[in-house]
Amino acid sequence: MASQDNFKGAKLPCEKLDANVRYIHSVFSDDDTLVTRFLSSPFDSALKFCLIYANGMVNNKLLNDDVIRPLLQYRFPEEHDGLTRLIAQNVMFSDDVKQTDDMEAIVQGIVYGDTVLLADGCADSLVLNTKGWNTRSIEEPESERVLRGPREGFNESMLVNLSMIRRRIRTPDLKFRFLTFGRKTRTKACLCYLDSVVNKHVLEELKKRLATIDIDGTLDTEYIMELIRDKPYSPVETIGSTERPDVVAGRLLEGRVALVLDGTPQVMTVPFLLIEDFQSDEDYCLNYYFASLGRILRILAFLISTGLPAIYVALATFHQDILPAPLLISISQARDGVPFPTILEILFMLVVFEMLRETGARMPGIMGQTLSIVGALVIGQAAVTAKIVSAPIIIIVGIAGITGLMVPRLKSFTILVRFTMLALASVLGLYGFLYGRVALLILLYGMDSFGVPLMGNSTEKLKNTKDIYIRAPWWMMITRPKELTKNRIRQNRGSKKK
């Protein structure tokens, strides 16, 4: 009994208060947070009640003022049809009162901060909304900071998160559908979409895949993303994820579906286009020239970060003929006395860089900064002086590292591609590099996200790429992205000032 999760079909056993309380206690055996409070009406001591709730999950003031106080002050009439119904209708100040004898509802209510009220002589109970726990305040998400634009970020409470989305899109067209994941965790989740804009195929596909999830717990959207994504082995994400309500709202308006999961600020959106990783949240809040420049730089940074070490190794060890003489001479001079082959040098420094980055990321605040700066200076400078690596390697690794962090959401993929390219270039030279690039393109263009190509319409005519390589001015983006929705009219007419 104690380990049971599922109470489907189970009912309160009888009308006797003691028996019912004992039954609930047996369900929550060895749970000391469970509070059981017996009451009886001062006007009629035959009327006995019991409140059961989980300590810490309820708002105690609410419970005292709106549940216990009215219950003790109410003068119960002699005649009534069903005590619980009377209480629900006439006594409780609580906003949400469910009358039920279903054990599933009772148990779920208790673990989610509701208070269960049992009355002697009634075979059913009242589940009262007394939820009240502390949540993190609404802050700007660390990983998606902006200089200009809204600064609200999601927190761990789903309802708060939904309110932030709703406040941005105030229309009944915005649908919220609740779901529950996790046999043990019973995590609440909510599908959000704009009914008239959403691509119905995507929505159906998402619902179908979500229905197949059978796991004991989902503590973050990543659990769900990995369970339902298109290519389970692929290193590229096919589902978007963000902590910013304005980003979710923007994506909903383009016809995507969002899944808000209770307990995490990460909200996932589908379908996903790879370019979303290059679209900074700030792009839409900045002047479009700067936004476009930033986006082009980010795409360039990805190419440099994944390719530069490989190109260097290819040129320095296979294709010296391509290097201009002065560069060849200076590389050759720097290499003089270094005992390792170029590929080992660069691998060594890349791994050191990744270690520094990881250490810096995990260290608390100021310590992390100090560590990474000292680490980089000491290791970089000393390694060159000691002739363990040559100076150009430090530059190459430095550039690759910095540009790799320009697209933070693709970070892990960038590292993976960088090392693959490097391996190919170190055995095959430029030929291997090109081979790797082609393989990458084939991989990316072969991928789908919920039936939508991952690369979107990036190869289509310019008209359809207004928000891909650049961020076109708003007056120019008259339609929604073609691949995401059939309802494409965003603006009825371009509202550019004539």
Add this chain to the structure above:
Amino acid sequence: MRAFKIFTAAALAVSLVFLTGCWDYREVEDMYIVGGIAIDKGTQGHPYRVTAEVLDLSSGGSEKQSPIKGKVLESEGETVSEAIAALSHRANKTLYYGDCKMVIFSRDIAADGLSGVLDWMNRDPQPRFTIQAYVSQEQTAGEILLKGSPNGQPITLLISKAMEKAASYSGKSQAVELYQLDNFLWGEGQSATLPDIRFHRYEDGVEPELYGTAVFQGDRYIGELDDQESFYFLFITDNNSGGIFLTGEKPDDKDISLKIRKSSTNVEPVISGNNIRMKIKIRMETSYDEECSRKNLLKNKGIKTIEQYAEKSLVKRAGQTVDTVQKKYGSDIFGFGRKIYEKDPDLWKKIKPEWNRHFRDLKCDISAEVVITDTGFAFPKGYE
């Protein structure tokens, strides 16, 4: 089936690595970068001696990068290729010719004919077609590399840098790259020329400089043009890229220096029956750079007149150069034959066997147009 697919893919990927046939991994420090080579006749019983200057990039263990030093290697062989291979053997490192800037021929090697010597350079994948070729006016070609460097710096880098600029400063030398030399040797109607390199002698040493032009007949070296003749030779072949042109009231006067801004030459054969004349039109834009006489020609005569003086001088001196080459060498280094070939290939076929004789008697009509675009001086009041 799945295992088979994975195996196939892996096998294909591996064969991509090993079946491409272009595995040429080499670390930069395992090779010597060759800056230039010089080819002489052998002195130890071999027909060829190759001297190569390699760039010595080792820092000798110090932390700071030391300046690049040159290091000269020599070896001999039955063929150029054998001598080159012996160089690698001597150096204990791969020699890398991808950045070889120049090849210097000694006069005796050049006089025996270049085509055999050039074969290795044309055939081997490493030396580029843009290698510059020179003829040494010293005893051997190797000594340019051996003694040339003023302070241990690689002489080949100095020369190639100087060559880039020299042409536009003096207008008396013109780099000839390997592919151009090939075109002279195996193309139609123009004899080869190469810039000369010699030592400029100081009291306490020598420094290489470019002076004059080596003239070839076929692939054999037959003589020299001095630097004045080289200047007008480059004018006629439309290769002038600067320099100072001296002129005066009489064609041989040197009162006025005109700085050449731009010049272009148009050579056109005029064919009437069996009679061929070359029409050479030189156009030159100059600025009035200096007048070192007290005649005050510019003020007294005006720009138009001085332009006419210059035209006369140019026609006369260019004519003399053509004349000298015709009389002395009889080798068509101006490419008149090529112009005929371009205009009338059939006629060229007919006269080609006899072209050397025709060239000696070829009449040239030289005309010049000189423009002075600026006089470059703000006159103070009362300037005479």
